[in-house]
Amino acid sequence: MDFSCAVCKRSFSRPQDRLSHLTLTHDPKHRAHLRQLNQFEGKRFREAAASARNARTRRTLTKSRNISNLSTFSSFPMEVDAGYQAGLTNGHTDSINEDPELLDEEGSIVSEDDYLETQERQEEVAFERVMDVTAQEILEHTTVFDFLPDPVLKEEVAESVSDDDQPWVWDWHPTAGQVFGKKPTVHERWSRLFPGKDAEAIENYKPFASRLEWEVAQWVVQERVSQKSFDRLLKIPQLKEKLGLTFNNARSMLQKVDKIPERCGPWFTKRLSFKDRPDEHFIVRHRNALDAIRALWGDPAFSNDLVYKPVKLFRHPSRTSEDRVFNEMWTGGFWNAAQERIPEGGTIAPVIIATDKTSLTQFSGSKSAYPVYLTLGNIPKALRRKPGSRACVLIAYLHADKLSKVGLSDTTLKLRNYELFHRSMAVVLEHLKAAGDPDGYGVEMVGGDGVVRRVFPILATYVADYPEQCLVTCTKYGTCPKCQQKADALQDASMLAPRDQFWTIDKIQTARKELKDRGGRAVHDRTMVDDVAGGNYQPFWEGFPLTDIHRCIAPDVLHQLYQGIFKYLVEWVQQVVGEKELDERIRTLPPTHGVRHFAKGISVLSQLSGGEHRHIARVLLACLVGKLEPEGIAACRSMLHFIQLSQYSSHDHETLKYMVDTLRTWYRHREYFIDKEVRQHFNIPKFHALLHYVQSIRWLGTTDNYNTEAFERFHIDWAKEGWAASNKRDHFPQMVLFISRKEKIASYDFYRSWAGSNMPQLDTNSDEQEITATVTKLGPGSDNDSEECISVGRTKLRQYSQAPEIGQSMTIHLTKHPSEPRKKLSHILVSHSAPGFITELKRFLCSFLASSDQPAKHTTLQSSLPFDTVDVWHRFNITPMKLLDDEVEKAIVRASPISRTASIPRYDTVIVLDGENAESTAVQGCRAARLRVIFRLPETVNRYGFPSPSPLNWPAHPLAYVTWYTRFARAPDKGTGMYKVQPVVGSNGIPLGAIIPLSDIRQPCMLVPSRAEWEKGWTSENVLDQCPSFFVNNLQNKYSYQTIY
Known part of the structure; x- marks a missing residue:
């Protein structure tokens, strides 16, 4: 059969040759004809795919009309039956032996449920029929193969951020963290308080009578069961006897909970008042800050995590200032400088304080709480960020109610709020002054491993928002709490001399001396001239050793x-x-x-x-x-x-x-x-x-050492839940008791875990450098028998080579059962909008043949596959590779096709490892693609008409069919800083793609239109199909910003 060119009438034996002729001939007539053919083929595919989508809409409308008609039809026979009810005999009833095929003929009565079920079956058959017809139309017009190369940009090798693969250099302080003996740990002391060696012994659960009694008490406290509800539960006949409970009511149960030692020491109450109003009291509820530090220091959960020495971390052995690396608090300048000021062998405990007023009521009332939180810089920041790690403790509730305005001017009222705050914080933190004195001995503290060290707790960081930063540092609102820049010059691109603690104290004391007989208002007005909000009170941080409150103020x-x-x-x-x-x-x-x-x-x-x-x-x-x-x-x-x-x-x-x-x-x-x-x-x-x-x-x-967002999360646990558990009257004592009991339950639970087993330690020293992919089927006995996990080893991290705490792999999770098992290949073409899927699948399978057995390209494409169905998934979960100690969020990547129940498909965009120089960061060796199909090759194929096992060299792990975007250019767009890509389309109008291992997908990405003018017809559902060019949005999240460059 001859195939002639419509322009020059030249004949060809194959349609592929005719298409190559049209593509390689560059005169205007041939190019215009080729453009018309591409537009025609693209239009046919869009119309064919649209017919499948529209079929569901038409059937849905028909279904609605049929249900409506069914309701109208059902009412009339029911009325007729009612009229003949009296004369109804067995002779008029339906026989149970009637032919079931005749029951649904015209005139028979069927239930609405049966009717709908029949309709759904008919719809499913109709939808399959439409898919078959549409797929046939596509296959008839997409059999021509284009042998021309991929019309994409030439691959450029981007310059690496760093070519240094040398290990980081850690210069730990040589004398810090010296050990001064060993003492029993807190859990060893508890084991003496609650004796018992046998794990099943009753005494081992003291002060509770049994394990069951302990579990019940734990459930009541953690689930916030009200005392009245628990009392009603215990009144159920024989409940206490069956469970073997020794307490008769909630009160006696809570008395046993109260016997558990306090984790952070007892609570105290301090009443404050002003001299001119001695009867007006302001209550501060607080703990001893040293007790809280001891609790964190001695917690066995942190025994393998606490850091006792500062370090200077360098990227290169040259140890220059430009090689310095900063991450954890012990790598910063403060800890290294403070270590030089304390006695040799001492250990710094950098204290981080956070305050933030929060509302307790939501819709009515004006109740607030003013919590004070404390944590230590010795604890890794990844642990401090987790509420469940118990690495941060509540040490105080400041007075939160508004002061009475009666008889006070606005300025006087403001000064009283300032004074009340500083006097309260002085009470809360008073023990830190002597403990952190570098001329003293320090404080002996026992670690979670029993090791004794001399600890100097020093106020290092104060976390607060801007209004509180001004309040804490005695800075005029509207100016900078860290430097002396004037309010009307804050827009200057420079900083003036830094504020320091001695400068601020000097301004306040000078004003007091000059105006000692004129009161706090005059002192305040005088200090405000120098942008200092002083008064006749002592800032709480005055006299704190090795502390500069202005440098303690952290970015927010x-x-x-x-x-x-x-x-x-x-x-x-x-x-x-x-x-x-x-x-x-x-x-x-x-x-x-x-x-x-x-x-x-x-x-x-x-x-x-x-x-x-x-x-x-x-x-x-x-x-x-x-x-x-x-x-x-x-x-x-x-x-x-x-x-x-x-x-x-x-x-x-x-x-x-x-x-x-x-x-x-x-x-x-x-x-x-x-x-x-x-x-x-x-x-x-x-x-x-x-x-x-x-x-x-x-x-x-x-x-991330001191972000206010992390501390605001604690409001839920230590303010709002306590308020919800109170009777809303005199709530703070109840909130304190509620928090204390929660801490006791958590501490005792951890003690029970410690008593039963030693805590496992994670191995973070793996030196795996190559990409390895394995698929593990999780069986019925595993924790999650509904997923499969693909663990992908990390590539060499060029930017952070041999850095500590880098995650070793990314993981991909698929559901154990596919979304569409045994889906027809022809249906995939239509429902996934993937006309090139079968072509690329043939190419992919041909690559597993020996080179001597591989047929010619046209033979490969004209050959039939030994199977006609594959298992298809619509989504998978991916956890990208961890960079340093960043917490990488699990992402869901979708390839959701059109179906009988979903008319809007979704095909997410991803970054694919596409070259040997591909890495876990940067775009070199990578390529943007759109995920179309997630599938797995069948285990059985049709060989000579009989089922046979699939070839052993075929991949058993999941695969993906993607359509490509152009390769990344050498540099991103100058205006946006984003890389620009375009969909790659072959000369026949079909998007070019490939079959790849699912593990080659490095991460999801977000594409956004790059055109200056966006068309009105674009929507979130069709913009990826209709826009001709895109930017790869590297601002999608923190991970994308650090990896797409």
Whole structure:
């Protein structure tokens, strides 16, 4: 059969040759004809796929009409039957032996459930029929194979951030952390208090009579069962006898709980008052801060985790300042400097204090709590961030109610609030002054392993939002609590001399001496001239050893960046772009796991939370292309990049320089918002605070050591739950008792675990460097018999080579049972919009043949596969490789096709390892792709008409069919800092793709339109299909920002 060219009438023996002729002939007529053919083929596929989608909609409408008709039809026979009820005999009843095939004929009566079930079966058959017809149409017009090379960009080898593979150098302080003996641990002391060697012995559960009694008490306290409810439970006849409980009511049960020793020492109550109002009392409920430190220090759960020495960490053996690395608090400048000031052999305990007032009531009332939290910098930050690790303790409730305004001016009332705060904190932290004195002996503390050290607890970090930072440091509101910059000069791109504790105390004492007879108001007015909020009271931190309160103030990612900087940025962008236009673009973005989809935009939201601002920050820059001038894009990009950089869990000279560079970019381009008349100045304290971030990171470690967001999470456990458990009258004593009992139960539970077994230790020293993929089927006896796990070893981490605490692998989880078992290959073409799937599958399987057995390409494509179905999954879970101690969130990647019940498909985009130089970070050797099909090859194939086992060299692990985007260019787009990609389409109009191991997917990614003008017809469901080019959004999350560069 001849195939002739429609332009020049030249004949060819194969359609492939004719297509090659059209592609290689570059005269205008041939090129125009080829373009028309591609458009025609693309239109046929879209129409064929749309017919399958529309079939469900038509059937749904028909189903609704049929159900409506069924309801109308059913009512009439029922009325007729009612009229003949009296004369009904057995002769008129249906015989149970009637032919069932005749029951559903016209005129028979069927139930609505049976009717619907029949309809669903018919719909399923109809849907399968439509799929078969559509697949046949596609196969008839996609048999032509294009032998031309992939029309993509030439692969570029991106420059590496660092080619250094040398190990990091740890210079631990030589004399710190000296051991001064050994004493019994807290659990060994408990074992004497609660004797008993046999695990089954009754005495082993003292003060409880048995294990069951202990479990009941634990359940009551942890589940917050009310005392009245528990009393009613115990009154059930024979319940106590059957369970062997010795307590008669909740009171006697709680008395046994109260016999468990306090973890952090007893609570105390301190009454404060003012001299002119001695009858007005302000109550502070607190613990001894030293007792809390001892509890953390001696907790056996931290015995293998506590760090007792500061270290200077370097990337290279040269040990220059540019090689210095900062992450944990013990790598910062403060701990290293303080260690030199204490006696040789002593151990620093950097104390981290956090305060934050929180509301207890939601809809009515005005009850608040003012908790004070304490933790230690010796505990790794990954543990401190976890509420369940018990690495942070509540040490006080400050007075939270408003002071009476009667007879007081606004300034006097403000000064009294200041004084009350500082006097209260002085009570809470008074024992730290003597304990941390470098001229003293320190405090002997027993660790969780029984080792005794001389510990010097020193106030190192104070975590608070901006208003509290001013309150703590006695700084005038509206100025900087860390430097002496004036309020009207905060927009300057420079810092003045730093504030320090002695300078602030000197200003306050000088004003007192000059105005000692004129009262606190006059002293306050005098100090405010120097931007110091002083008064006739002593700041609580005065006299604290080795402490500079101004350097203790830490960056606040939540309030300064997301609820501050970014909040301003969104407001300004909305004024420039327009709320309606910005909402329209945000609605158009494709759905991506981990990124909230704002279906109604963001202008309808009120009182945005930090979490909502975090999600908006992930997509804002992508929505501004074409709506802001390049200067506006640069200004927004610089702030968004600064927010990401500030959250790095490890910094070195290079990354800190990136932070400085982004700030310089902001100062160069911020005038854009003044030109647009949305701002008149930038004298905003939160913007000025960005200048101090690099210094704070060098001094105290990275920002995840002291983020306020972590401490706000504790409000739930230590404020709101206690309030909910109280009777709402005189609630603080009840809240204290509730928290104390929860701590006792948790401590006793951990003690019971310790008594039964030793805690396992994780091995973090694996040197695995190559990619290895294994699939493990979890059997019925495992913890999770519904999943399969693929463990993928890490590639060499170039940027963090041989760094500590790097995760060794990523994992992929699939459900044990596929979403669509034995799905027809022809149906996959249509439902997954994957016309090239069978072609790529043939190529893939052909690669497993010996080179001498591999047929020609056209023979391969014309050959039949030895199977016609595969198992298909619609999603999988992936946990990307861990970078340092960052907590990587599990992501869900979807390839959801159209089906009888879902007319809107979803095919997520991913980063694929596509070359030998591919790494776990950066884009070199990687490629963006769209996931179309997740499947596994069958275990049985058809050989000569008989079922046979599949070849042994076929992969048994899951596979994926992806369609490609163009390779990454050498550098990202200058304006957005994002890489630009386009879908790769063959000369026949079909997207080019490949079959890859599922383990080659490194991470999910988010693609956003890169065009300046977005078409009105684009929606979140179709934008990935209709937009011709995209940016790879590296602001999708922290992990994407650190790996897509």
